[in-house]
Amino acid sequence: MIDLVIGWTAIQSMSNWARRNDMILHMHRAGHGTYTRQKNHGVSFRVIAKWLRLAGVDHLHAGTAVGKLEGDPLTVQGYYNVCRDSYTRQDLPRGIFFDQDWCDIRKVMPVASGGIHAGQMHQLLDLFGDDVVLQFGGGTIGHPAGIQAGAVANRVALEAMVKARNEGHNIRVEGPEILRKAARGCSPLQQALDTWGDITFNYTPTDASDFTPTAAVAH
């Protein structure tokens, strides 16, 4: 695992090293706030994500939209798409200003991490889809019955949600009910929902897209 604070030349070198030595390079993004925090004189994380994809990292922390760290859901989806697309289409609400053909440049697996828990599984799957690493740190280790129970709870929640989505359920609406149902057969999940189920982080993100539809278009 590396962070942005090591510098861009080191990221590139370590990426080459990791490729040569059969290692996966996990890009944690500590330090990105120094670029991304200020909208008027910074660098958007969308751009940093593109640089990191070009640098050849394998995983990239790209935000959660629902966790403890701020992030506008649409803008965060834009970061995810920049990591995973073969061909990125213009998508102004998500902060993508132009079409971009990635040709055969390797994709990056985006990582959602920071204050997420099993009770948000429907939101996470709905926002980010299949190709994503969901990192439940406190949401695993903080489980009242221990770490293994925490891991089981998260896995059961994920599998129940993927299964329901594939079966055609609208998980955004039915999500909480699907989780409650899965928890009936899995006490670790029930404990996890009892512990964290109600926790949400409400804030107004600073990284929302500049794009706003004009009144004429919005009609």
Add this chain to the structure above:
Amino acid sequence: MMTNPVRKITQGQFSFLPELTDAEISLQVDYGLSRGYAWSIEYTDDPHPRNTYWEMFGMPMFDLKDAAGVLMELQSCRKTFPQHYIRLMAFDSTRGVESIAMSFIVNRPASEPGFGLIRQEAGGRTMRYTVHGYASARPEGERGGNGKS
């Protein structure tokens, strides 16, 4: 900590959930087909976590667009290998993906003894670890459940 507390191997999708019924399997197959995936069936009696490539049961069903056909193949595989692990896999041929997009176990042996950790003392104080499947200790054909293959 037990490595196999419920005596059930957890690999692929849905392995922490109750076993899927055929109706539920059919819904997952339909979902894969709607995404343009090609289904295939594989089986093994050696579910070591690093045993990536199981034996193919027939060819991947690239042209099959109906879940009932996939289920029919699955029934045939279950009949031939009732005490093996069987999994369904969906291949996504999209340019840039070209990989397995779904994979889940749809048949298990009656008994799943799991794995043991073997510690080998090497030079100095070095320990080498390896995972050993109890089932694969027995000869082929005697690994599943009650001695039947």
